[in-house]
Amino acid sequence: HQRRCREEIQEIIRDRKTLQWEDLGKMTYSTMCIRESLRLYPPVPGVSRQLSKPITFPDGRTLPEGSITAISIFLIHRNPAVWKDPLVFDPLRFSPENVSGRHSHAFLPFSAGMRNCIGQQEMKVLLALTLLRFELLPDPTKPPLKIPQIILRSKNGIHLFLKKIH
Incomplete structure (x- = not known):
């Protein structure tokens, strides 16, 4: 998925050095990957x-x-x-044809309504700028230990290996 996102981003920016605001709407596969990540690990695991x-x-x-x-x-x-094979990472769950038949409140990574998050576009920028420079690999010796509090976080951090892309 990471490689496919990187290729999509490279195709969008071509020979430019960075993203432009208009590029964010063209990042369709990357957006599906972000949404699927947020489905599996919602930043706000619960609301009251x-x-x-x-x-x-x-x-x-x-x-x-x-x-x-x-x-x-x-x-x-x-x-x-609601979700077929709910523990499997499958960005295509968020393709237009798959989203159209799903209830609007089946996916609530930031709650819904007035309390919705404004940082969703910034995630695309961070993803693009990171993937253009690095390949990210998890450290299998230090998996995250999830703690559901007001936000979902890891007790021991998130340990990654970064491989510079030339």
Whole structure:
């Protein structure tokens, strides 16, 4: 996937030294890889809210106003009823034809609505500039130990080997 993203980025910028704003919309495969990474490892693994009004579910059960509700984005993104082979990294889940049949709230890496993240374009820039210069390889002796807190992070860091690209 990394090689394919790098090739896509190189094709977009051609003989220029860096990206331009218009290039970000052309990074289709790279964007699918970012989204699939965020599906498997959402930066915000869960959210909670206090209900401002009661909610009635289709089966008739209700939650009263003032209830604190919690939603596990981490588990939504791994729900086998929504995602075929949910633990497999498959960027094509985010191709236009695969997205069109999926509920809009099946993928919530930054929550939804007013609290949505504004840094999604910056991720593309960072990915492109990194992959143009380096190949990233995980350190198999130091796998990340996930800690779900307010944000998903690793207890022991994320250890990578960088191989400079000539």
